[in-house]
Amino acid sequence: MRKYVLRLLLGVGYVILLTTLLLYQMGALGKRREWTVAVLGTLFLGIALAVVLTLYIRVNDQIRRQKESLNGSGTAAVQEPGEAQKTSAPQSTSVLGGSYEEIYAHFLTVMEVCDLSERELEVAWLLYRGYTNRQIGEALYIAETTVKKHVSHIYQKTDVQSRKEFRAYVQTTAVSVAPLSQTDLPV
Numbered sequence: 001m002r003k004y005v006l007r008l009l010l011g012v013g014y015v016i017l018l019t020t021l022l023l024y025q026m027g028a029l030g031k032r033r034e035w036t037v038a039v040l041g042t043l044f045l046g047i048a049l050a051v052v053l054t055l056y057i058r059v060n061d062q063i064r065r066q067k068e069s070l071n072g073s074g075t076a077a078v079q080e081p082g083e084a085q086k087t088s089a090p091q092s093t094s095v096l097g098g099s100y101e102e103i104y105a106h107f108l109t110v111m112e113v114c115d116l117s118e119r120e121l122e123v124a125w126l127l128y129r130g131y132t133n134r135q136i137g138e139a140l141y142i143a144e145t146t147v148k149k150h151v152s153h154i155y156q157k158t159d160v161q162s163r164k165e166f167r168a169y170v171q172t173t174a175v176s177v178a179p180l181s182q183t184d185l186p187v
Contacts, residue, residue, distance in 0.1 A: 004063070010056040017052060021045040068132055110173045114157045123150040127163060128170055 021042065098106075107128055111121055119140075126136045133151065137144045160166045 006059050010052055010059060014049065014052045014056060017045060017049045021049065065135070068135070107170055110170050114154075116154065116157060120150050120154055120157075123147060124154050124166075127151060127154065128167060130167075 104125075107125060108121075111124060116124060122140060123136055126139060131139065133144050133147045136142075137147045140147075155161065155166065158166060158169055160169050
């Protein structure tokens, strides 16, 4: 809710600053001054506009990503270290409700038998966490078409047909999990 209010405030602030800049340039605001004062005033208002617009875009992107992660995977938002995992489905094993380290260790152990390449493993982890193809591409600096190809290979190697099946496959595969150190975790 706070992000929506912040987005609204930033949008209103942007409109006010833009209107002020236009009125200033038309000479409706303040008296005509030297050209240096006019240039500096315009520069100041322009920088303020850029800052407000950048903040507005960031907040908007965060809201969009949050909606995509909640709607895209059908389960939870992307989980970060230290956050509790929130899913609409009940937890079936103790690993799912465990810490980030336990979840990642379980994931790695399950994927070990799938013979994934290093890049496919990176894509699979983000796929498991609920990222969209676009988000995976942005996170790994690869094209979305390349992500689609990796996802296709992952599905073939794990014998699943969808993201939901892939997530269920990882969650329901029972394996013994050894604890990981902090240095083994992905960023």
